[in-house]
Amino acid sequence: MADSHIPHMPPSLVEPTLPAELGLEQALPAIPDDPSALVRQAMDTGLAQEAGAVKEQLADAATAGMAAASTITSGQPLTAATSLAQAAGVDPRALQAVSSLADLATASSTNALSDMARSLASDLPMADALPVSEAIEPIAEKLHIAEHPLAGRAVMDFASSDIPFQPAPAVAKAALAGNGQIPSLTQDNRLIRVHGLPEGCKLAIASVAGESAISDTYEFRLDLQSPRHDIDLKEVMGKNVTVAISLQDGSEHVLNGYVDAFAFRHHDGSMAVYDARIVPWFATLAHRINSRIYQEKTPQQVLEMLFKEDYPGFADYRFQLQKQYPAESYIVQYGESDLHFANRIMERFGLFYYFEHRPDGHTLVIADDSTSAGCCPPQADHPRIRFNGGNRVEAEDCINHFAARRELQPSKISLNTFDFKAPNTPQYLEEPTIAEQGAIPRLEVYDGNPAFGYRNISDGEREARLRMEACEWQAKLFSGRSECRGLVAGQTFELLEHPWFGAAGGDNQFLVLSMRLEAHSNIRDGQPHLVYQNGFNAIRRKIPYRPIRRHERPTMKGPQTATVVGPQGQEIHTDQYGRIKVQFHWDRHGRHNERSSCWIRVSQPWAGQGWGTVAIPRIAQEVIIDFLEGDPDRPICTGRLFNADQPAPYALPAGAHMMGFKSRSTPGGGGFSEMVIHDTKGNELINIHSQKDMVTTVQHNKRTVINGPEHTINVTKGFQHTEVKQEITVKSTDGPIEITSATQHVHIKAATTITLEVGASKLTMDKEGNISIQGVNISVNGSTITSTSTDQHTIQGAPVNINK
Secondary structure (H helix, E strand, C coil), X not given: CCXXXXXXXXXXXXXXXXXXXXXXXXXXXXXXXXXXXXHHHHHHCCHHHHHHHHHHHHHHHXXXXXXXXXXXXXXXXXXXXXXXXXXXXXXXXXXXXXXHXXXXXXXXCCHHHHHHHHHHHHCCCCCCCCCHHHHHHHHHHXXXXXXXXXXXXXXXXXXXXXXXXXXXXXXXXXXXXXXXXXXXXCCCCCCEEEECCCHHHCCEEEEEEEEEECCCCCEEEEEEEECCCCCXXXXXXXXXXXXXXXXXXXXXXXXXXXEEEEEEEEECCCCEEEEEEEECHXXXXXXXXXXXXXXXXXXXXXXXXXXXXXXXXXXXXXXXCCCCCCCECCEEEEEEEHHHHHHHHHXXXXXXXXXXXXCCEEEEEEECCCCCCCCCCECCCCCEEEECCCCCCCCCCCEEEEEEEECCCCCEEEECCCCCCCCCCCCCEEEECCCCCCCCCCCEEEECCCCCCCCCHHHXXXXXXXXXXXHHHHHEEEEEEECCCCCCCCCEEEEECCCCCCCCCCCCEEEEEEEEEEEEECCCCCCCCEEEEEEEEEEECCCCCCCCCCCCCCCCCCCEEEEEECCCCCCCCCCXXXXXXXXXXXCCCCCCCCCCCCCEEECCCCECCCCECCCCCCCCCEEEEEEHHHCCCCEEEEEEECCCCCCCCCCCCCCCCEEEEECCCCCCCCCCCEEEEECCCCCCEEEEECCCCCCCCCCCCCCCCCCCCCCCCCCCCCCCCCCCCCCCCCCCCCCCCCCCCCCCCCCCCCCCEEEXXXXXXXXXXXXXXXXXXXXXXXXXXXXXXXXXCCCCCCCCCCCCCCCC
């Protein structure tokens, strides 16, 4: 349990080990005729110097006198002294008070406290019949003994009565001699009891100590005793256990939890001592590590899915939310415990929690407004607590120490983010504190790229306000110590009669943030002896509480691969931003469809304003997914990969010399377009393939230079159409030009003139129908030649020979 806000509590004063047990024969003579003589003898020489000896003698006497009856198992002098008092017929509170005085002196680290104890001891007469109130109470008042958290209560309880200190060792000896049986271990009439443990284990509780805090799990450690030393530890593990602490009015304050640790400590020959630890059901979520994606869910829905689906019948919780929360598009739990994830989500949205205990269980209460009337209710059994900073003997539990402190905190939260859907829209905002900090200038916390970002300015303002409120309540804290057995973290109380903080009107109402308690009860004698104390931290009820962000989001250690997914029957699934959805290999809840992830942006080699490269990964392809700043909630696609189901387009390693671009016709496949480069030395080749049409547009000039011997255009079917606005020049510098139609005609058409010219020969045709043939020799040969003119037919020559 994190305890950064748990106040310091004084340790247990002493925990010595008892001497070895004595048998009945050795035990009876060991009981002194006058047990009080041990104390008086030590006090005569000065309590501070001889305190250790006093406790050792008390322990020896108690062990010797009670070992035969098998009732001494605790190593604490307070318990030993009380047991000795019962055996000797002495009022137990007398030895309890004396032992507490010895503890007070021994535990003191200052001369002032030692002097205080020594002064009290020197003024304490030890007659056979001691008027206790007359001797102890005035001295205790003068020395403020009541303010000591442990010894003070024992001394003042004893001092408040007039029962004389009258040892009766003969009664004890007779009782032991007449009954050497082991008395039964009982919780009857005890002020601390434990319920829910297996009945056959015969376990009873001697003490409980632990910590609890708002927005944290609690932990209580139980000191248990049993006549059985052979308890199978797994019998107790996982049991739901309730510790009941009696209150003044006869009711009980309960602490409930599950046993998550149980251990055998030692055995003294008669009783076995065990240690148990109880925690809330929520704490057990720390032992389950999971990875899961939540989409389009509110924070409450995310937590409900976690609790209901994974812990049905075990998770006991209740929401007490005052605000409405929009659905979040994408929240990822990755490689983190359910406890860490749930805490992180609540901290992110400003939700806090505390626990309500019942005799049969406990409830996790999740809330968002600590100042509202329905949240963090007052103590049902103790809503108003009196302050007792002096030496008054009160009939009810009181707060005996209460103090305030201020701490410097940031005075401004500034946030900024980037929205790719509105890249030019300012996202900067500020949230100042309402707390005063004197002459210290504003201390700003600037986050230029919030881990979770925000959708818009109003969403960002809410984020900044939550962060500021988490700082503001830490600026003024209150700490205290009390005997209030019903005090619980997450609930409120009203402080009365404090000289500075007890004024009515709201400033005397406080919310308990954290507390640490310790309670001891002697389970051996069947009498109601209880020592209880706690220390706590609090804030004023009117100050909103927000949890500190102690649970950081997991940081992705590097890129991952995933599979592109989409609706069934589609091959490409994208949006207006070219984004894709993927199925992560670790996601066992995903169904390999368009709901498997959020939309993920895709990195392209080139990206500009209406220009760049576009290659949308297609469904079933494997892609590389990285995460902005390692945030699992912000994935981005940075690459693509071949695998066994999606192999490379060219057989490898045989085709290792090839590189290029090859597409696949969609939907259904069956075709492709391709540009491939072959880099084999001496056989270099660039091959361009279009599955159907190919259009090349050149805005200015296009020039093709072929340094080899051949340029071939092969139209396998259909025709080739060449259209030029001005002129076409086909020139061969070395070789013929040949136009051949293997099966059809060759049609040459011009708008004005067609001229065929070779050396001195020339054939000209114009649009008026004139045909001119010029040459040195013109031969017209044919099996039949017909010359026809519809008008004038002229044949000229010098001479003209016909049929010569």
